[in-house]
Amino acid sequence: MILEIDDNLVIYRKDGYYKPEFSPYFLYKDDQGPIKKIWKEFKPKQLQKREAPDTKAIKSLILDVPEPYEYDIPLKKRYQIDTRTAPHYIKDELTYLAFDIEVYNEGGAVDARKDPIIAISYATKDKADVLMLSNGNRQTPYKSEKQLIKAFMDIVLTYDPDILVGYNSFMFDLPYLQKRAKKHGIVFNIARWGLDMGKKKVKIPGRIHVDMYKIVRLFKRLGVIEVKDYTLKTVYETLFGEDKFSITKNEIWKMWQDGDKDLWEYSLSDALATKALFEHFFDLIIELSHTSRTFMQELVSSTPGQLVENLLLYEGGPEFLIPALPSREEVEYRESNPIKGAYVKLPEPGIYENIAVLDFRSLYPSIIITYNIDYYTYNKEGKGYISPLGHAFLDHPQGLIPRILEGLIDERDAIKKKLKEDPDNKQLQARAQALKVLANSFYGYMGYPRSRYYLREAAESVTAWGRKHIMEVIEEAEKWGFKVLYTDTDSVFLIYEKKEDILRFLEYINKKLPGKMRLDLENFYIRGLFVTKKGEEAGAKKKYALLAEDGSVKIRGFELVRRDWSPIARETQRKVLDIILKEGSKEKAISYIQEVVKRLRRGEVKPEELVITSQITKSLDKYDVISPEVMAAKRLRQKGEKVKPGTLIRYIIAAQDGKTSDKAWPYELFKSHNLQYDAEYYIHHQVLPAVMKLIQELGVSEAELTENIKQSSLDSF
DNA sequence: GCGAGCAGCGTACCT
DNA sequence: ACAGGTACGCTGCTCGCG
Numbered sequence A: 001m002i003l004e005i006d007d008n009l010v011i012y013r014k015d016g017y018y019k020p021e022f023s024p025y026f027l028y029k030d031d032q033g034p035i036k037k038i039w040k041e042f043k044p045k046q047l048q049k050r051e052a053p054d055t056k057a058i059k060s061l062i063l064d065v066p067e068p069y070e071y072d073i074p075l076k077k078r079y080q081i082d083t084r085t086a087p088h089y090i091k092d093e094l095t096y097l098a099f100d101i102e103v104y105n106e107g108g109a110v111d112a113r114k115d116p117i118i119a120i121s122y123a124t125k126d127k128a129d130v131l132m133l134s135n136g137n138r139q140t141p142y143k144s145e146k147q148l149i150k151a152f153m154d155i156v157l158t159y160d161p162d163i164l165v166g167y168n169s170f171m172f173d174l175p176y177l178q179k180r181a182k183k184h185g186i187v188f189n190i191a192r193w194g195l196d197m198g199k200k201k202v203k204i205p206g207r208i209h210v211d212m213y214k215i216v217r218l219f220k221r222l223g224v225i226e227v228k229d230y231t232l233k234t235v236y237e238t239l240f241g242e243d244k245f246s247i248t249k250n251e252i253w254k255m256w257q258d259g260d261k262d263l264w265e266y267s268l269s270d271a272l273a274t275k276a277l278f279e280h281f282f283d284l285i286i287e288l289s290h291t292s293r294t295f296m297q298e299l300v301s302s303t304p305g306q307l308v309e310n311l312l313l314y315e316g317g318p319e320f321l322i323p324a325l326p327s328r329e330e331v332e333y334r335e336s337n338p339i340k341g342a343y344v345k346l347p348e349p350g351i352y353e354n355i356a357v358l359d360f361r362s363l364y365p366s367i368i369i370t371y372n373i374d375y376y377t378y379n380k381e382g383k384g385y386i387s388p389l390g391h392a393f394l395d396h397p398q399g400l401i402p403r404i405l406e407g408l409i410d411e412r413d414a415i416k417k418k419l420k421e422d423p424d425n426k427q428l429q430a431r432a433q434a435l436k437v438l439a440n441s442f443y444g445y446m447g448y449p450r451s452r453y454y455l456r457e458a459a460e461s462v463t464a465w466g467r468k469h470i471m472e473v474i475e476e477a478e479k480w481g482f483k484v485l486y487t488d489t490d491s492v493f494l495i496y497e498k499k500e501d502i503l504r505f506l507e508y509i510n511k512k513l514p515g516k517m518r519l520d521l522e523n524f525y526i527r528g529l530f531v532t533k534k535g536e537e538a539g540a541k542k543k544y545a546l547l548a549e550d551g552s553v554k555i556r557g558f559e560l561v562r563r564d565w566s567p568i569a570r571e572t573q574r575k576v577l578d579i580i581l582k583e584g585s586k587e588k589a590i591s592y593i594q595e596v597v598k599r600l601r602r603g604e605v606k607p608e609e610l611v612i613t614s615q616i617t618k619s620l621d622k623y624d625v626i627s628p629e630v631m632a633a634k635r636l637r638q639k640g641e642k643v644k645p646g647t648l649i650r651y652i653i654a655a656q657d658g659k660t661s662d663k664a665w666p667y668e669l670f671k672s673h674n675l676q677y678d679a680e681y682y683i684h685h686q687v688l689p690a691v692m693k694l695i696q697e698l699g700v701s702e703a704e705l706t707e708n709i710k711q712s713s714l715d716s717f
Numbered sequence B: 001g002c003g004a005g006c007a008g009c010g011t012a013c014c015t
Numbered sequence C: 001a002c003a004g005g006t007a008c009g010c011t012g013c014t015c016g017c018g
Helices: A044-048 A055-061 A075-083 A145-159 A169-183 A212-221 A232-240 A249-258 A261-292 A296-300 A304-316 A328-336 A363-370 A400-421 A426-439 A442-446 A456-479 A499-512 A567-582 A586-601 A628-638 A667-672 A679-696 A702-716
Strands: A002-005 A011-013 A016-018 A025-030 A033-038 A096-103 A117-124 A128-132 A163-166 A208-211 A350-360 A483-488 A491-495 A519-532 A539-548 A553-556 A612-615 A648-653 A664-666
Touching: A002 A075, A002 A296, A075 A304, A096 A145, A096 A169, A096 A249, A096 A261, A117 A145, A117 A169, A117 A249, A117 A261, A128 A145, A128 A261, A145 A169, A163 A169, A163 A212, A163 A261, A169 A208, A169 A212, A208 A212, A208 A296, A212 A232, A212 A261, A212 A296, A232 A261, A249 A261, A261 A296, A261 A304, A261 A426, A296 A304, A304 A400, A304 A426, A304 A442, A350 A363, A350 A456, A350 A499, A363 A400, A363 A442, A363 A456, A400 A426, A400 A442, A442 A456, A456 A483, A456 A491, A456 A499, A483 A519, A483 A539, A491 A519, A499 A519, A519 A567, A519 A679, A539 A567, A553 A567, A567 A586, A567 A679, A586 A679, A612 A628, A628 A648, A628 A664, A648 A667, A648 A679, A664 A667
Parallel strands: A096 A163, A163 A208
Antiparallel strands: A002 A011, A011 A016, A025 A033, A096 A117, A117 A128, A350 A491, A350 A519, A483 A491, A519 A539, A539 A553, A612 A648, A648 A664
16 A cells, blocks of 8 residues: 655655656657657756656756657656556555644744744544643653653654644644754654655655645535634534534643643643544545545645546546646636636525425536537537537547546446445445545636646536526426526526426426436425615525425525624524524514614623634735725734734724724734724624615515614613 | 715625 | 636725815
8 A cells, every 4th residue: 555655756655665667758749750758868967866857847958849748747647647556545554643732822923933832732543642841830751842842753653653643734733843843953753764854845754644724625625514714623613513622822821831731631632623533534535535546645735626637647648648737828818718607597586485496416517428528529620519609529539527527427326326225334425425526626627727628618618508508497497387586507496386396397307408417306495585685676696595394494695604794693694584484573583683783782792793704815915905804914913913815814893983994803802902892883784784685575674673773772771 | 075976806605 | 726606895986065
């Protein structure tokens, strides 16, 4: 079992490592036809200096070769393609150790130059412990930070795990350990064979380093999980539905000084939670690795686009000529010419009964397979399937992406069958999920400007066929006498009288659909709500709530699903939606809203309920417009906190003069400065906007509600 | 100098 | 750094008024 292949083509197994004999090549055409040229023969001097041929260097050296091909394939990929080497992990043979460090810091940003490590926790399959640094109040075996770090190194080297698991360990724990060790004149080395770790990147030769933070971000992009932020606590709690032990981070230093047992508990809980996350996703990590032909170490730092590319290179490499990566100019050109996407029907606002939701099963993958849409089947002479935009795709031979997609979908169907007999089989579940998320990523990759296999004509044909098919369903449904409430991309909302009519309609449509395409019943709903756009008569797209027969409520788009709205507004909206869908009581909805307004005016609402969360996406100085989250972020930075792209800012609007952004304070500062919240802001900019459109559908006018609110505010004083 | 109206930016959502 | 379609808050500008 190969654990990892690094960029220098060193192959690591559990029992050792080796470097295979391998001569990478590129192709070029001349009068004689295609010729294979070995890289190191081409310009020996420049290239043999390096362990790994640098594809960029090669590219610049072969510009004078007529029609060069496949000169930019990374060495590791070239090796995988030519020797048919792909990951095959065996779960039961892999050992792992999760870990986490705590740092002493009395305020401001944590700084490796001054702040020592005070605790290191770890957890393996059957053991967990905390190594805590001694202090005046609590004696432990670790009298110095140096001893602490060495003890942890010993634990790793003795347990000898194949996989080292952390949470944000790429960016924090491992570099921090390295820096602190260096300060004490030792090398932090936990490699398997005594090799040094990389100077820049954190590398642990012989082991796989899995940073669960990165995995969580990848899984979010793949649509595997849904989390509101990426802290270990949030992710753990969303996944397992139970509270994780936590403490206030800026009290860690004090807790350590006091010898507080809760710090020990907290440190342990971080290692245990990291381990739990890893174990929860272990099967899926392995299956995604297998399916995308991506070794686990690479998978950890991959994007969905890379996974798709790896699979395409591996499957197509030996047979199809691999297209080169696009130049910067080409990427810019592609970016400035986006392709037309899906069709969304404008809904009529209102409350409806008896709604059936139908949707196409894997719409874009099924279109790609059915019409054989591919980089290699695109035909300029107009032969084959003609898309609604007039682009042609040969009906045979089968293209690379259609072939791969069909393989993924067929295998998934086979696994689904097996799962019927063995429903609790975790490995099969993970395999089915891996196949699904990968299949769903291909359309995006076709239209991804940096893709090797980008083809505008292909990507825009996929969406054009998608629009055509959904339009046809709308037309047919109307012919059948159904009211078509709403459609978005691949789903159709119909109002029905008898469920049986819907089933007959489905059967009729499916008989007419070509190839792999299929329309499914998603569910029947008792009641549904569509609202207007703010301040307009027209319906709002991508915003609705549906009450299913089992009492569950499906909510899309509303403020209550958005993290950049405060919990108080979201919770009030959720409650009002519930009242509307389940009871339809105007009075109850109004009195609930009044209660919330009163609580806000009386200052009874806790700060946690007022926190608005928003992400910073670029460097703080690059913002031209200072929005509330940017202002709050600047206040954090002033205090010494690091704010980078990707940082989530949690802020509260305080009662003071000025623009909204002037009043935006980071949650921590809001509390430590003993600020008051701006009740009127939360009433008029959060709670009321969130519920107004809902109760309008119940026939409550804005005047009626504000009148009630004025009265309720009088009552409260 | 001031408020209303609006464009553009920015974020997070839906499929 | 896999796609496009959409809603909506906020800032900061222009404009009309005086």
